[in-house]
Structure formats: structure tokens, C-alpha cells
Amino acid sequence: MDSLRTLRDFLRWGASRFVAADLFYGHGTAGAADEAAVLLAHVLHLDLPLAPEFLDAALTADERAAVRAVLRRRVVERLPAPYLTGEAWFAGLRFAVDPRVLIPRSPIAELIESGFSPWLDEAPPGRILDIGTGSGCIAVACALAFPEAVVDAVDISADALDVAAVNVARYGLQARVRPVQSDLYAALAGQRYDLIVSNPPYVPETEYAGLPAEYRHEPGSALVSDDQGLEHPLRILYGALDHLTEDGLLVLEVGATWPALAARLPQVPFIWVELERGGEGVAVIERRVLAEALA
Structure with a gap:
């Protein structure tokens, strides 16, 4: 030595x-x-x-x-x-992190950096909802990408929201990004958004058991979802109909669980984004298309 x-x-x-x-x-x-x-x-x-x-x-x-x-x-x-x-990078931004939240790594960063082009090219969102905000990385990055937008950053975990608040303050966004404690849409009755973005729990319990030890330091509740990893994604999809504006857009990450979601809802014409920097299972769908498919 x-x-x-x-x-x-x-x-x-x-x-x-x-x-x-x-x-x-x-x-x-x-x-x-x-x-x-x-x-x-x-x-x-x-x-x-x-x-x-x-x-x-x-x-x-x-x-x-x-x-x-x-x-x-x-x-x-x-x-x-x-x-x-005590920190991680996401969408070119530095975020405070600790074991109360997942470490930011969502490929949704790529979409945020492009302004969700081409879907939002003509009408930037005025109201954005980030479901399962964790560290607040998606909410903060969206607020910076769309300077006129206000963002609700939702998480069921009060501990996670404490971390998110630190990151919101780091970028001086307290007036535009609101941390909200809620089980998905539960605390958002009557609220509608032009854009809903979510990287929710979607790992099946059977797969979680076989993950490398490094993942066990992250909050399991932010990773694991029942019903073959589909419980949270399905609730978000169906709830989006009541919380998106008429021309609203849903961006939902389900990672390697995407074949199971596609098989469960074969009538839904998800757009699965081709990601230049790697990753999989990011779906984009407009409210009107989703409503027709789920009718």
C-alpha cells in the first residue's frame, strides 16, 4: 500500500x-x-x-x-x-442523491433534451406532471427545457420529496416546480396536464430478486411493481385519461417490461421510442389515441 x-x-x-x-x-x-x-x-x-x-x-x-x-x-x-x-448527472444537470431515491439514469433524459420532438414541436406544454419524481431529476429537467411551464413532481415517498425539494431549490425553481406527496394521481383530483412523464416502478418481483447487489441500496418500492411489473404502468395509463388535456401527451418508461405491457394492451398503438444513447421501453402516446384504444 x-x-x-x-x-x-x-x-x-x-x-x-x-x-x-x-x-x-x-x-x-x-x-x-x-x-x-x-x-x-x-x-x-x-x-x-x-x-x-x-x-x-x-x-x-x-x-x-x-x-x-x-x-x-x-x-x-x-x-x-x-x-x-452524493450526486448524479441527468440530462446534463447535477442532482443531489442518496439512498432515499433512485439514482437518475432514465433514458427519458434524451427526450427532454430534444424537447420531446417531434411530439411537442408545435405546442410547448404549459403544465407538466412527473409521476414518481424521486430525486426530482425529470421534473427539474422538464422545467428547464420548458421555461414557461409549471411542473407537479409527484411521489408517494415523503423522503424522496425531501430530496426533490433540495434539487428544485438548487436550480431556483421553487416557483415553477411543486413537490406533491401522492400515490400516483390520488392527490391530483381535477388537475389536467399537457404532458405527463413517468419513470414508475416496473420491475417484476421475480426479476428484482436476481438484480446485482448495487440495486439493493436503492428503495425497492421505487423499482418493484406487482402484476409482472405492470401494476403501476397500467394505473398510470388508465388514470392519464382523466389528467391529460385533450391534446395532451403521455411519456411512460417501462424498460424491459415493455413486451409484457404491449401484450397486455395489444389494442394500444404505443410508439416505442428508438433511443440513440441506449435504453428501451419508453412509450409515447397522445391522449386522444389512448382514449380511443381503451374505450
Whole structure:
């Protein structure tokens, strides 16, 4: 251990330990080296990507101790890097996160960055609903993408809403983004929206049991849905008819559960978005089309 002196030394050592421990990387990084770089940058207060001129700089004794500690926690506790750093990136924005919320990683970010083109090209939404807001990442990103819109950020978890409020305040959006504690639409009687976006629980219990250990640090209630992963998506779909405006749009993520949803509702002509940056199971459907299909 005394031979580890420079940033490069610890980057290599950390990546080697991660590979040996067979860690899982599904929360913002692509592999061991990237994961180690994220943790080193956090501890040493450096920007990513790590500047080449810093790689051979020697760390102080305190820095070496702090780096060893965080790398060991990643291995021993299997905590995803964002929970160790307290932050994650989504749609080019930095968000505070902790184990009260899922780590932001929804491919819906790609749609937000494009302004939900082509579906909303002619009429930007005035009212937006984010169901299952968690950290508030989708709500905040939507508010920034549509500066004239107001957003209701709904979650059943009061703990999650506390985290969302931190992120809403971080971007100065308190006047336009409203955290609401609600079981889906329960607290939204009479409210209608031009755009409803949701990344709800959709993982079947049987699949959850086989997920890598890193996922077990996230709130299970934000991942698991009964009825083969379809309970929450189906409630959102049917409830959307009462909460979308006449020309409103629903964007619903169901990930790998999409074949089950398509099979359950074969009459619904979902548009399954082709995502350039990876991911699957993001459906887009207009209210009028949904109403006709579910009639």
C-alpha cells in the first residue's frame, strides 16, 4: 500500500480492485476505470475527465487515506458511486442523491433534451406532471427545457420529496416546480396536464430478486411493481385519461417490461421510442389515441 503515491497509482489500483470484486456498473459509469475516476475526482475535488497533468501528482497522506476509504466502501458495501459522492448527472444537470431515491439514469433524459420532438414541436406544454419524481431529476429537467411551464413532481415517498425539494431549490425553481406527496394521481383530483412523464416502478418481483447487489441500496418500492411489473404502468395509463388535456401527451418508461405491457394492451398503438444513447421501453402516446384504444 505504501507504494501507491500518485493519482495514477490509485486510479489503477481502484480499477483493479473493482474488477477483482466483480462489481456492477449500471448507475452512470461504463466500467471499473470510469467508476474509480468518479470516486477519485470526488474525494480530491477535481473535475472529470481527470486532467492528464494531474495523473502523476503525489497525493498527501490525508488524501491517500480518504481515497482508500471510499474505494474500499465501493467494494465492501457495494454502494453505487453516486451514493458515495452524493450526486448524479441527468440530462446534463447535477442532482443531489442518496439512498432515499433512485439514482437518475432514465433514458427519458434524451427526450427532454430534444424537447420531446417531434411530439411537442408545435405546442410547448404549459403544465407538466412527473409521476414518481424521486430525486426530482425529470421534473427539474422538464422545467428547464420548458421555461414557461409549471411542473407537479409527484411521489408517494415523503423522503424522496425531501430530496426533490433540495434539487428544485438548487436550480431556483421553487416557483415553477411543486413537490406533491401522492400515490400516483390520488392527490391530483381535477388537475389536467399537457404532458405527463413517468419513470414508475416496473420491475417484476421475480426479476428484482436476481438484480446485482448495487440495486439493493436503492428503495425497492421505487423499482418493484406487482402484476409482472405492470401494476403501476397500467394505473398510470388508465388514470392519464382523466389528467391529460385533450391534446395532451403521455411519456411512460417501462424498460424491459415493455413486451409484457404491449401484450397486455395489444389494442394500444404505443410508439416505442428508438433511443440513440441506449435504453428501451419508453412509450409515447397522445391522449386522444389512448382514449380511443381503451374505450
